[in-house]
Amino acid sequence: MFIRAYLRASTDDQDAGRAREYLEEFVAGHGKTIASSYMENASGSHADRPELIRLLKDARRGDVLLVESIDRLSRMDDQAWQSLKAAIDSRGIRIVAVDLPTSHQGITAQSGDEFTDRMLAAINYMMIDMMAAIARKDYQQRRLRQEQGIAKAKHSGVYKGRPADLELRKRVRELLAAGLGIRAVARHAQCSTTTVMKVRDELAAI
Numbered sequence: 001m002f003i004r005a006y007l008r009a010s011t012d013d014q015d016a017g018r019a020r021e022y023l024e025e026f027v028a029g030h031g032k033t034i035a036s037s038y039m040e041n042a043s044g045s046h047a048d049r050p051e052l053i054r055l056l057k058d059a060r061r062g063d064v065l066l067v068e069s070i071d072r073l074s075r076m077d078d079q080a081w082q083s084l085k086a087a088i089d090s091r092g093i094r095i096v097a098v099d100l101p102t103s104h105q106g107i108t109a110q111s112g113d114e115f116t117d118r119m120l121a122a123i124n125y126m127m128i129d130m131m132a133a134i135a136r137k138d139y140q141q142r143r144l145r146q147e148q149g150i151a152k153a154k155h156s157g158v159y160k161g162r163p164a165d166l167e168l169r170k171r172v173r174e175l176l177a178a179g180l181g182i183r184a185v186a187r188h189a190q191c192s193t194t195t196v197m198k199v200r201d202e203l204a205a206i
Contacts, residue, residue, distance in 0.1 A: 001064060001107065002036070002059075003033070003034050003096075004038065004058070004059060004065055004066065005020070005036070005066045005067075006055055006067050006072065007019050007038070007039045007068070008039075008040055008049070009041045010041070010043055019072075023068060023098065026098050027066065027107065034066065038051040038052065040194075041193070044075035044139070045136075045139055047076060047083065052073075056087055056093075059091050060092075061091065063091075063094070064093070064095075064106050064107055065093050065096070066097075066098075066107075067098070068097070068099065069099045070099075070131035070132050074132045074135060075136055078136075081132050085128075095128055100131060102123055103127070105124065171189045172191065172195065175188055176196070182197060
């Protein structure tokens with residue numbers, strides 16, 4: 001069994017690696033080890049996440065996609081989530097979320113009873129879909145509160161926005177111009193792949 005851990009943080013200010021030890025302890029409790037980890041700082045509402053895409057390309061049938069919680073995998077709208085889930089299913093990958101006990105059978109031995117195993121799998125799929133929907137709703141509500149807060153701050157004349165890191169963007173542009181790939185640029189510039197893609201898109205629009 002090949003367990004691939006996916007660790008995602010939402011912003012550049014968060015550390016996607018903070019959950020690594022937690023996931024390692026979880027699989028160790030089941031007598032397993034994590035074979036490969038994929039870490040990135042990116043929004044769960046976006047489907048275009050380089051490390052998640054790389055994980056799907058690397059994965060083989062029977063592999064486990066391990067996450068701390070379903071919201072680490074998806075905060076996407078239903079259409080994007082169904083597309084991602086279809087890609088996962090087509091590769092025969094099993095999703096295991098630490099905070100979703102029904103998914104834990106993905107790293108434990110099956111019961112041997114086909115009916116029981118199929119029932120558990122059906123329940124797990126239903127629970128994963130439900131958790132993905134809850135994650136999306138939470139994301140939308142937080143965005144709404146944020147927008148309302150910004151609107152209020154602008155109305156009061158106190159909103160300043162988030163200043164761009166000009167030196168970082170300059171460094172990213174230089175590395176992109178040198179022909180480095182997105183992950184390599186992010187590593188050398190010590191920023192997220194999301195930041196690199198934003199700068200790349202800005203350059204393409206010039």
